Each structure stands twice: as C-alpha cells, then as structure tokens.
Amino acid sequence: MSKVDTRSDRALRTSSRPIVGNRVLLTLLIIALASVAFLPFATLSPNRLVSGQAVMLWQACRPWQWIALAALGALLLVSAAGRPLAARPACRVALLTSLPLIALLLISLGDYAHRALSDASPAARVSQSASFWVLLFVGALVAVDALQRLRLGLVPRLGFALVAVVLVAVCLASDLLSGLSIMREFANQRANFLDQLVRHLVLVAGALIPALLVGLPLGLLARRREAWRSGLFSVLNVFQTLPSIAVFGLLIAPLAALARAVPWLAELGIGGIGLAPAIIALVIYSLLPIVRNTYAGLAGVPAGTLEAARGMGMTPTQILWRVEVPLALPVILSGLRIVTVQAIGLAVVAALIGAGGFGAFIFQGLGQYAIDLVLLGAIPTIVMAVIADFILQILVSLSRPAGTR
Amino acid sequence: MNAPVASSHRASRLTQVRARASGNLVLGGLIIVLVALTLGMGALEPLFHALFPELRNPLYARDSFLNLMLAHIGLVLVSSLISVTIGIAAGLFVTRPVGREFEPMVSSLAAIGQTFPPAAVLAIAVPLAGFGFAPTIIALSLYGLLPVIQNTIAGLGTVPQTTLEAARGNGMSRTQILMRVELPLAMRVIIAGIRVSVIINIGTATIGSTVGAKSLGTPLIAGLVGNNLAYVIQGALLVGLLAIVTDLLFERLERRYSFGG
Amino acid sequence: MIELKGLTKRYAGKSVVDDISLTLEDGEFGVLIGPSGCGKSTTLKMINRLIPASGGQILLNGDDVADLPVEQLRRRIGYAIQSTGLFPHWDVARNIATVPQLLKWPKSRIDDRVDELMALFHLDPAEFRGKYPHQLSGGQAQRVGVARALAADPEVLLMDEPFGAVDPLTREVLQAEMKRVHQQTGKTIVFVTHDMDEALSLATRIALLNQGRLVQYDRPIELMVEPADDFVREFIGQADLGLKLLSRRWVHQYQREARLQQTETLDSLHAHGWLIDDQGRPSALAGARLDDADAITRVKPEWIATPEMSMKEALSRMVWYRVMVLPVVDDAGKLIGEVGMQGVMGMQDEPEGALS
Numbered sequence A: 001m002s003k004v005d006t007r008s009d010r011a012l013r014t015s016s017r018p019i020v021g022n023r024v025l026l027t028l029l030i031i032a033l034a035s036v037a038f039l040p041f042a043t044l045s046p047n048r049l050v051s052g053q054a055v056m057l058w059q060a061c062r063p064w065q066w067i068a069l070a071a072l073g074a075l076l077l078v079s080a081a082g083r084p085l086a087a088r089p090a091c092r093v094a095l096l097t098s099l100p101l102i103a104l105l106l107i108s109l110g111d112y113a114h115r116a117l118s119d120a121s122p123a124a125r126v127s128q129s130a131s132f133w134v135l136l137f138v139g140a141l142v143a144v145d146a147l148q149r150l151r152l153g154l155v156p157r158l159g160f161a162l163v164a165v166v167l168v169a170v171c172l173a174s175d176l177l178s179g180l181s182i183m184r185e186f187a188n189q190r191a192n193f194l195d196q197l198v199r200h201l202v203l204v205a206g207a208l209i210p211a212l213l214v215g216l217p218l219g220l221l222a223r224r225r226e227a228w229r230s231g232l233f234s235v236l237n238v239f240q241t242l243p244s245i246a247v248f249g250l251l252i253a254p255l256a257a258l259a260r261a262v263p264w265l266a267e268l269g270i271g272g273i274g275l276a277p278a279i280i281a282l283v284i285y286s287l288l289p290i291v292r293n294t295y296a297g298l299a300g301v302p303a304g305t306l307e308a309a310r311g312m313g314m315t316p317t318q319i320l321w322r323v324e325v326p327l328a329l330p331v332i333l334s335g336l337r338i339v340t341v342q343a344i345g346l347a348v349v350a351a352l353i354g355a356g357g358f359g360a361f362i363f364q365g366l367g368q369y370a371i372d373l374v375l376l377g378a379i380p381t382i383v384m385a386v387i388a389d390f391i392l393q394i395l396v397s398l399s400r401p402a403g404t405r
Numbered sequence B: 001m002n003a004p005v006a007s008s009h010r011a012s013r014l015t016q017v018r019a020r021a022s023g024n025l026v027l028g029g030l031i032i033v034l035v036a037l038t039l040g041m042g043a044l045e046p047l048f049h050a051l052f053p054e055l056r057n058p059l060y061a062r063d064s065f066l067n068l069m070l071a072h073i074g075l076v077l078v079s080s081l082i083s084v085t086i087g088i089a090a091g092l093f094v095t096r097p098v099g100r101e102f103e104p105m106v107s108s109l110a111a112i113g114q115t116f117p118p119a120a121v122l123a124i125a126v127p128l129a130g131f132g133f134a135p136t137i138i139a140l141s142l143y144g145l146l147p148v149i150q151n152t153i154a155g156l157g158t159v160p161q162t163t164l165e166a167a168r169g170n171g172m173s174r175t176q177i178l179m180r181v182e183l184p185l186a187m188r189v190i191i192a193g194i195r196v197s198v199i200i201n202i203g204t205a206t207i208g209s210t211v212g213a214k215s216l217g218t219p220l221i222a223g224l225v226g227n228n229l230a231y232v233i234q235g236a237l238l239v240g241l242l243a244i245v246t247d248l249l250f251e252r253l254e255r256r257y258s259f260g261g
Numbered sequence C: 001m002i003e004l005k006g007l008t009k010r011y012a013g014k015s016v017v018d019d020i021s022l023t024l025e026d027g028e029f030g031v032l033i034g035p036s037g038c039g040k041s042t043t044l045k046m047i048n049r050l051i052p053a054s055g056g057q058i059l060l061n062g063d064d065v066a067d068l069p070v071e072q073l074r075r076r077i078g079y080a081i082q083s084t085g086l087f088p089h090w091d092v093a094r095n096i097a098t099v100p101q102l103l104k105w106p107k108s109r110i111d112d113r114v115d116e117l118m119a120l121f122h123l124d125p126a127e128f129r130g131k132y133p134h135q136l137s138g139g140q141a142q143r144v145g146v147a148r149a150l151a152a153d154p155e156v157l158l159m160d161e162p163f164g165a166v167d168p169l170t171r172e173v174l175q176a177e178m179k180r181v182h183q184q185t186g187k188t189i190v191f192v193t194h195d196m197d198e199a200l201s202l203a204t205r206i207a208l209l210n211q212g213r214l215v216q217y218d219r220p221i222e223l224m225v226e227p228a229d230d231f232v233r234e235f236i237g238q239a240d241l242g243l244k245l246l247s248r249r250w251v252h253q254y255q256r257e258a259r260l261q262q263t264e265t266l267d268s269l270h271a272h273g274w275l276i277d278d279q280g281r282p283s284a285l286a287g288a289r290l291d292d293a294d295a296i297t298r299v300k301p302e303w304i305a306t307p308e309m310s311m312k313e314a315l316s317r318m319v320w321y322r323v324m325v326l327p328v329v330d331d332a333g334k335l336i337g338e339v340g341m342q343g344v345m346g347m348q349d350e351p352e353g354a355l356s
Ligand SMILES: Nc1ncnc2c1ncn2[C@@H]1O[C@H](COP(=O)(O)OP(=O)(O)OP(=O)(O)O)[C@@H](O)[C@H]1O
Pocket: C011, C016, C035, C036, C037, C038, C039, C040, C041, C042, C043, C194
C-alpha cells in the first residue's frame, strides 16, 4: 500500500516538473542559434578601409570546433530542460559550460583569423562580427543566470569572476587573437594605449578626489541644515542635467580668459582645453550623487539611535564617527559607485576638448572611419566601467556593518 | 493647542504654493529664452562679434538653429518612444506570472548595461549600423531602455501587496488591477525612469554629431574641432537649456503622480 | 536625589511643561504619567538636557544640571527609550559597554561589568554577547537597552516608555524584572509611561501631568484613595479601581496563620487545613474548594502565593484555581501562612507595604 503510494507520488513529482526547466536559458539558446544562422561571425576585408565579406560561423570553424560548440550547446539545452537534471545540478552544468563556450569562441575566431590571413595580402584584415558578439554575450548571460539561480555567496562568485577574467586575459595576452584587426590596431598603438589608459585614470581620479573632498562635507551640511538642502540639491541637479559636452564647452571660454588673466595658472596647465576643464566638469557632475547619498545615508540613521547616543553622553564628534558614519557608509559608497562609473563614461567625452583618455581613440576612429580604433577605445572603457562597478559593489557589501548585513 | 499647528500647517502650504508659483515662473521664463534663442540667435551676432573679435564668422550659419533643434528633439523623441514602449512592455512582462522567471536576468542586464558609458555605446553602434541617424537612434534607444525597464520593475514592485489583495478581493480582473491600481501607483517611478532616460539621451544625442547625426551637437563639435568658441557656446547654450527645460517638465509630471508620498 | 524647581518648557511662547516642582528621593521609583502630549517626555529629557529648559531648575544630588558639562552630566545618568536606540552596527556586548568605553574604563573592568549586567537581566553571555540588535526579540532588545543604561552605574536612570512597544505578556515579564532590578540596585529611577497599571505596579511615587502641569504627585495608593480632582479620578479609571488598589497591596499584609493538620480526613470543626511534607512545604489542602468543599487537593506549584506578591495576583490565582485560600510560602517553599478570599476585604488601610 505505502509502496504504491510513494511510487505514484514520485511519478506525480516527475510529471509536475515541466519539460522546460529554465526558460531564460532556453531563450538565450534560441537567440544564439538565430544569430549563428542569420548573422555573420566574422568579416574578412582586403584592407582597412573597404568593408569586407561576411563569414558565417560554420564557414569560420574547423570541424572539431564545430563539434565542440555543438556539444556545449547540447549540454546547455539539457540543462535548460526540466529533465533529467534537477534545477540546481542543471544550473551548475550551465555555469561550468559557459567558460569553455567563451574560450571556444575566442579560439575559433583567432584560429580563423590566422588561417584566413596566412594566404592573403598583408593589408587584409579579419574582424569579429555580430554573431560573435551575440554568442559572447549569451555565454556571459548563461553564467549570470546560473549564478543568480544558484544564489552563491560572495566568495564563490568572486572566484568565478576571477577565473573568467584570467581566461580572457590569457587569450588576449597569448598569440591566439593576434590575427584580429583590433589586436593589430592594439599592437600598433601599444605605447599610446598605455598613455591613454593612464590619462583616463588620471581624469577619473582627478574628478573623484576633489568631488569627495567637497561632496562629503556638503552632504553633512545638508543633513545638519535641512533648510539648505533643497536649494543645494536643485543647484547640483541642474549641473547633472546639463549634457556633459555642453558643460565642457561652456567652461572653455571662462577658463581660457582666466588663464590669460592669471599667467601662473596658465603655467600650471590650466586653460580652456585639456585636463583642467575636463576635471572641473567631471567634479561638478560627481557632486550630486555624492552629496545626495551622503545626505541619505546620514538621514537613514534611526532617530532613536541618535537620541540614545546623545542621551548616553557622546559628543557630536563621537556620534558622527562612531555612529553616523559607520551606519551611512554603505549608502555613501553606493554614491561613489555611481560617480565612478559615471566619471569613467564622461571622461570619454572629455577627449573632445583635448583631455585625452580612451575617448581619444573613439573620436579619432570615428573621424577616420577606423572602426577598430573606435573599438579600441570603446571596449576598454566599458570593461573599465564594469570592473569599477563590480569592485565598488563588493566594497559596498563589505562596508555594511556586521549587524545589518 | 490646535492653533499653532494649524497655522504652521497653513504657513507650510503657503510656502509650498509660493514655491510652485515661482517654479512656474522660472520654467516659463526658460521656455521663452529657449524659443527666443532658437529662433533669434542671429540677433546676438553683434554680441558674439564683441566677445570674440578674432573670429570672422562668430555665428554658426551652416544650418538654422531651428533645424538643429528640431533634429535634436526628433532624435530624442523617436529613440525615447522606442525605449519607453519596449521598456514598459518588458517591465510589465517580467512582473507578470508568465515572465517572472526572466525578472532577475532582465534586472541585472539593465543594471550592468547602465554601467556602459553612453558615448561608448554610441561608438559601438557605428560598426553595426554605419554612420548617421540609424546608429544614433539605435544607441539612444538601447541605452534609454535600461532606466525605463529598471524603474518599471521597481515601480510595480512598490505597489503594496495588501493593496493588490484588496483589489483582487474586490473582484477586479487582472487587466483592471494593472490599469487601475498597479500602473497609476507605479507611474511616478516609471516617469522618473523615463526622465533619466530622456535626459541622458539629450546629452548623448549631442555627441551623435560625431557619428554623423545632425543635432545641436553639430555646431558645438564643429566649434571644438574648428577652434570657434562662439559656435561652442551657441550649441552648448541651446542644448543645456533644452535639457533643463525638459527636466523641469518631467519634474512637474512626476509630481502629478505622487499620491501623498 | 532629583529636584525639579519650577521647571518650564516653552515652544514658541506656549508652555508645554509648566512650572513643575517635585522631589524624588534616592532609591525611589518615580513615574511620570499623563495623557499623550502632556509633556512627560519633555520633562524627562530636560533632566539630561536633551531638551534645554526654558525656566526653572533641576538639581541632581544638589548640583544644578545646567552647570555641569553636558556630556559629563549624561554619562552620570542612564537613559533608556522605547525604540531601544541600540546601535545596529555593534553587538550586544559593545552596546552595553558604550558609556564605560566613553569613560575609558580598562577593558577587563568593562568585560566584567558587561557580564554582570547580562546576568542581572538573565541574558546568557555565551549566547548573547556577540549577537547584533536585529537578532534580538523585542523583549531582549529592551533588556539590553536598560542594561546599557545601567552600565556605568549611573546615579539616576531615566526611562521613556521603555516597554511601550512590546507585547503585553513580555511587558509584564519586563516589569517584574524592572522591579527586581530596582530592588537589587537601589537606583533612583524616573520612568515615563501612559499605562496606569504599569505605573501602579512599579512606582513608589507617581507624578500625574496634564497639559504640562503637575496635577498630583503622590504615592500610588494615595493617588487612588485621595485623588486631587476629577481629572485624576478619571485618569485612574473607576471601573476596576478595587482591583487597582489590590495591585498595590501585598500578600504579607493579608497573610494569616495557616492551620496544619496531620491526616487527610477533614476535621469537621474547621473549614480547611494544610498538610505539609517533611521539608515544611505545603503538599495538600483539605477543604476550601469552591466546587467540592470536602475534597483534598494537591498543592500545585502555580497556586501558591509569596509574601511580596500583589493581592491582585493572589486573588486572580484563587479565582482561576477555584480555591478559597492560597498557601503563602517563603523563598525555600516552606509554608509560612495562608491568604484567603475572606481576608481580601479585611485589611485595615495601612497604605504601603515595606516591600513595595
Ligand atoms: N520641538 C517641538 N516643538 C514644538 N512643540 C513640541 C516640540 N516637541 C514637543 N512639542 C509639544 O510639546 C508637547 C509635549 O510633548 P511630549 O513629547 O513631552 O509629550 P508626551 O507627554 O511625551 O506625549 P506621548 O505620550 O505622546 O509621548 C506636545 O504637545 C508636543 O506637541
């Protein structure tokens, strides 16, 4: 009797598990498949200026790469299905499949570039194309989806991210991708690239440090003098609203005039174009999120906690450093996170007023219709922003006091 | 005991009314300035001559500012319509039972996507769509999508569970709950998302001229490249005003949908 | 000792605390009570100068509080509030150690003090030391809050509706605990509440405020038997005044001698009698059951009374267990007397017991 019961019970459970266990993964696979079928994987062009001929994935791959890709796809399809794997093992399989998938994509592309160029003119170029990007993106999203479903802790997630970064870094550092036109562009620009990287970082740091030095006290002031708050916030909001390029542009004339009037400022390198107006504009942009989050963090400290702190005889300074700052820190750091990512992006535009940075590649590339140069500027900027965001996100969660984490 | 409370309440209402009236005045003034500058920038030619005596042509003349303004607004409008339509639809989809499974993925896509610098997204659209209007629209719509999705999800998430239960208990259908309860309550947050998206797009459309889309950025960037500060100022003034006016209009719209909160 | 002399607080010309004068002797448990908005919290917070007084004087053991450096003053005064105000980013031990740390006590002394206080409030240090406020129940958090207020052995303890936000059962437990702590530490306490039962069960002195004015300042019994005016009478509440009175009377005031008997058979001369075991503890009661006057009833642990139990509680137990008398036992559980239904009416009006 009881035997029969458990059996029908198990049958019930199996049948209640749907055929599709993970619709997100299935959707990603369909997108990947569609991109393979309809979008080019790479382009082969005779030289830098002529637009090339589309190469589909199956044309670019060797048989073993084909088979491996298909196998990984099949593995993903199995983990998207409700059976035979249960939800968690399926996610683990998907997570572990995503990295080889990304590696295989890079290998196939790099390998194709070497092969295609071996019997072509030296001016010929191979570039990655739409389907490559889609597949790469799908690979990353498969990992994101699996990580979300597995609800892993901070350490395993960090570990996975580290492995992924190392993997991509190895691919970039090795000879594997050197045939790609963007890597050739990089090789040409190697010294310049480092310069612009440093320049970009200088811009961002040059914006963040003064913004913090001014913004944190302003946030505290807004908290202590609530009457000033709305005025301060509206002024800062106007600056946030203005398009960055307009602020850069509007700063040129006054700064140039200032440099003319005060020669020693000009000697310091302050003038209408270059680093000075860029950094000033970036500081102005960074103020609002810092001030707003500092204020919000401080305002979020429970009133009872403050009353108790005062009632127990803490001095205002002690209350600030022992109670308010530790409790507000996560919110303040979230503000810093917003501002850092924003500054990395706005620094691109600063290249238009001669401040340099990765934006220089982008606008130079757009001017010469050199797509590889554009990507050489755009991709590192995006990577930098994503990495900064990730690091600050970790800092935010670490700054959460143990009691409230 | 009641008197001071009542009077202080009246006083705060009065300051509120006063603040709103002065806000109206500011907005009205800004709109007038914006229109006047767009139509009559030429009248300021003597001023620019005086400011920049070394320039031979201190007034951008390759195109009328009205055309540039309309082109700019057109870019932003088209891309924003696309972002708002897709964004709200996607936000609704992932908050309904059918699409709930996609919610974490879509949310993190929207969050990660917003860390991408808009200028970089614009640049990346070029190899995919070529130069001109198209890549700008693609970049603007894609980028503008993210805050709309994010705020649609967040806004619908703020509707209290008890309110939904009450609506269900009163016999409203799913569509009725959505149209009469959820959307109105979420509207303020959704509009805040649209506001962010539109403001970013106004800024990004300005650099759209570097990929060949006509906008108010055209004189600005021509001025930067050709070392003509007057052009820079003309473009920057107009686009800055446009952004501020748009932001103020959205602020008003948002306020209309705040129910006591 | 705390003396308020003509204490006044005005907001925008309007007095919310109006010319209050009273003296609270050392070791007393003073309760400020009154309707919402009557100025209880304002009065309390003027004592530790969280709110500056507009007029009048406050003396703490003879020192005018206005003359003391404010932080030093506050470190001499414990402060506990309804929302607990525990620091969410510090664990229980660090929260309790707040004032000792401000006073720069050596670490070993702080540790000892924290353990001592946790023991006083029946919080097992091994379990609770490292917990964070959000991991505590409302009652536990409130205990930590009071322990923190007592940490530096303050001269006075101020409490603003500390048990206002916990459920009624926990509140009763905390009240009993507070009473015990008061007896054990002998602290002078100023306690704000708007719950009359809480005031009656805890206070040795009650100050009833209305619209910023002190209406009556008396011992609890006097407040009940000699209300100053209709407002006081109404505020105390007429409906269960009798029970409220009993809540201020103690079993030892009503206690009479218990008659022992050796056998379980009922002695017809007497209505009832007690049987005790070889340690002198009551084991059974012969007679005196409401439903069956002849029955022999085993004494259960719940239906005993102690000398310091309030008569309200003793009466409640009699009603619940359907007996006419309860045995009164000492700390060791030995029978020292009995208290009965008939006696409830019988006590002569000797207002407060020594144990109150
Ligand atoms: N900062 C202030 N400004 C103006 N009026 C105030 C201020 N603080 C308190 N009041 C008024 O003073 C009166 C007394 O307030 P208080 O907080 O002392 O009341 P309470 O007796 O503690 O009431 P409750 O039982 O509700 O806590 C109230 O009428 C209150 O409105």
